[in-house]
Amino acid sequence: MQYSNEIRSYSKEIINFQHGRVKVRTTAEQEALKKKERAEKLSRYRIGMSIVFKKRKDKIYDDELMMVTERMVNPDIYTLWNIRREAFTNNDWDEKLLEEFYQNELRLTENCLNENPKSYWVWYQRIWITNHLAECNWKKELMLCTKCLNLDDRNFHCWNYREFVVQKAGISPEEEFEFATSKILNNFSNYSSWHYRSLLLSKMFHNSDQNGIDEKKKQELDLVMNATFTDPNDSSAWFYQRWLLNTHECLPILSQALIKSDNVILFVNKNISAESIYLKINNGNENVQWKSLQQTKISKLWFGKLKKQLNETNNVQIEIEGTFYPLVCNNQKWIYKKRKYKFCSNKNQLLEQLSSYKQLIEMEPNNKWAYLTSILLMRKIDFIKFYENILTNLNVLVNIDSLRSNYYKDLRSKYIIEYKIYELWNTEEDQEIKTEIDLSGLNLITLSNNEHFSFFEQINLSANYLSDSLHQLFILQSCTKLSLSSNQVENLKKFPTLQNLEVLYKLKLLDLRENPICNTKELQTSIAQISPDLQLYIE
Template sequence: MHGRVKVRTTAEQEEIRKREKAAKVAQYKADIAVVFQKRKDKIWDDELLLITKRMLLNNSDIYTLWNIRREAFQNNKWSDEDYKQLLENEKSLTENCLKENPKSYSVWHQRCWVMEQMPEPDWKKELSLCAKCLNIDERNFHCWDYREFIVQKAGISNEEEFEFSTTKILNNFSNYSSWHYRSRILYKMFGTIEEIPIIDEKYRQELDLVMNATFTDPNDTSAWFYQRWLLDKCMTICRLWRALVNKDTAIIVIDNNILIKPVSLSLYVNNEVVDVQWQLYPDEKFAKLQIARFVNPLENLDHAKKVFIKLQETTYELSYSQIESAWIYKDNSKLHRQNSNDEQLNEQLKSYNQLSKMEPNNKWALLTGILLMKKIDLKKFYIDILNNLTALSKIDSLRKNYYKDLRSKLLVEYKLLEIWKGESDMEIQSKIDLPGLGLTKLHNNHYFSFFEHVYLDANQLENSLHQFSTLQQCTRLYLSSNGITSLKHFPTLHNLEIFSLRNNKLTSTEEIINLIKRHKNLLSLDLRDNPIYNPTNIILDDLNTRCEIFLTTM
């Protein structure tokens, strides 16, 4: 037995680990107590820097310690030479921390701060550091973000960065971080405010590049996500879509993304601004529907010569409609959409359809096919799109609810396009029929703002009642057979007169009473075939209303 190394038992090893862990915890508690006390006493000495350095080398994600180190740097009166040396030491500390934890938010943030404090920062050297880190892990998005920061400071051109991203992508199509970085560079160089994110010529080149990548490795998600960015609608300007102004009310609907909050919005009659208070629906800063109800009716509106709305810096002139007895504005650009690269998109669609036949279980090919068909012509490919969604729900069953929501979105868009195409220039359609379609969401609900009669029976909208806040013009709403169990999140619709909730799962008399109290114009409420225990007379006893309530008698 002599001369043999003694092997510790499992119990002994566990005991040693426990003692080591207890010692580390005790040391941490002692160190953190000293650090916080010094911070409280505003003692920014070398001991504080030494202790926090030791702690950060053990765990660089304790962002409070980095904050304290910055406070120490800022509150001490260092000589220029000492301060410069301390910053160099801090750079070395962040490098050592990054070796252990290259994806630490706190460390990268600290390095940005250090570089901005340096009197003569070496940005080129930082680029070399980024290259080194990306060679180790090309998907380190923290490093990609830091590179973008360094590039701006170093004055590196977008063209150089574009070439850098191209090199990285060609080396490895699976580099998602590089695809994402590329999208940001491209938007800076070639961004548009149209239906596509970048100008047409570059857009075509990127479509070809990404298709090559997706066919090289159809099961890798990186290029597919970039493909989605290319195909998604990319309207970024805030513009007016519909407006209606009569003597009592002004209704405006803003289309596309609202980038500036709050939105600057004014109504003018005969070149004079009208003093109004806009109410947002829903009540949030991103709301696209805004309504003003005039305390004093605009009696001179019928004889006005000019009515216009100023949204941000753009003026939109309204026209008087005899049909609506109101001044209206309509943007019909969605009806006349035409892609200059439809031929290329059709070729891509054929290619992805072939890929789907070769790899029938590849969800990305099917999903991209849907996006392509929607972009080319939703009406033409409507049935094919629905078939693809059905196939996707089977292939990728874990995300079937996502595909249901996507199906709802496309069904609604299709129906809206049909309605808009049937309108005259001086008419706003007041009715929409969407029964029995299996809708799970009321997508694009700001487009429902002008409908007075809304039929949504036999859908699956039980969890989407909050989206109905934009139906402020609705007088008749039909939500029978939607599996609704509660009215807690149903918004107040000021013009609602007839409301059908037949054949749902409502049980709360209190919620029904609250609904009736909030809707002063309600004339008829159909609650038949709901499991409500209380008979009609008990509900009416709590109300003073002209509303006629229909309940199934027990």
């Protein structure tokens, strides 16, 4: 068979025929060609980058720089995007030309999103450009978001950009909520959609009264329950339900306050700054030196030092965010507490859900999500009544989900401590704060950083398993007597240096009997470093 020179040349470059069949390049030939292409691409990239960095160094942000970076641009090479933004801000282009460059940048980023719709740097570049446009077509931006989410409704970069666009376009949370609903109904297994929905609900709750919040949460709980039964092993809806059960509790900001001598302890239900706390004595503001436990600017737990001691005739109030909380005087202590256990308002609905999840457990006895959500529901409905059932479910979870057994054991310790504190509260008089608690022999493995510990002066933690949680004792700011006997303590390396705390009733007694550390020679030295005046029981 005869071939023309052109065909012969082409056949040598691409394919050969032998015996009437196509001869494909060998693997080695293909790899060699790919290697050559990569080398050429790398060479072009290095040449281009050298030009870009030279111009950047010389602060030459001209058309050539824009052209070279556009030709080289890769969605995930953030340096090139940074340089392009520098060019926009360091040039003296007139408004019309600058607007043309901005529009071109929108086209460029959209092309890059077609290539990689989950590129963080491209989405950020688009936010930057739209923020600098004189007029932006936000409707078009919403359409772009919808297009990307139709391709992949789990694209959380796009969800974040959509949140930005919605705010700029002035779309109400209620209107956008409908869009989020359509996406969730299309695919329950979509964590990004559920998360976006929680952001919208938080905004809607902010502008609603408690009845409106309760009604909306009721609707959401019905929706999320359908989702969990549709795919019981998918975590997305389960996590959203946990958020629903714990969000927007109508609690007073101040939970507990105690003034004794010239020291103040303050526990609130959300993180606040010291600047938002005012101690008022006889209607006048008292100068208080506030400190958080870990020297943070915001905290739920605050310690204060007064310049003078109070007397029983003083009218004492605490003001936080415009709300006044009166303190009562009892035996030279000024007390505020708003902490009795509060039951939920939608109890019947949660009981129905609890019953349904019990049925799900019967059908799928190894479904950890059903067990865990049942625990959260029981805790929400009536923690005291369902306490034993909660512990039983936690023990089941330890067995069926062994990879997270330590998490469930920590949760068990947390709930046991909370239950004991609730028991203590139920025995208190209205104008009393009990300062002694017995948590011995409860198999605790963690103290769960419960801020209420800061109000106790005598704490019995003996016969537990707290050897790995000694660092959590830093919360015991008022403790005068502490028992840690039979806790398998082998060293005190993580024991907090209590003498360095500025607001402290000094630790005078430490009970370490029946712990391995009692047999070590370094014990006395370690104790001296913690507190020189510490009375030690080791025998």
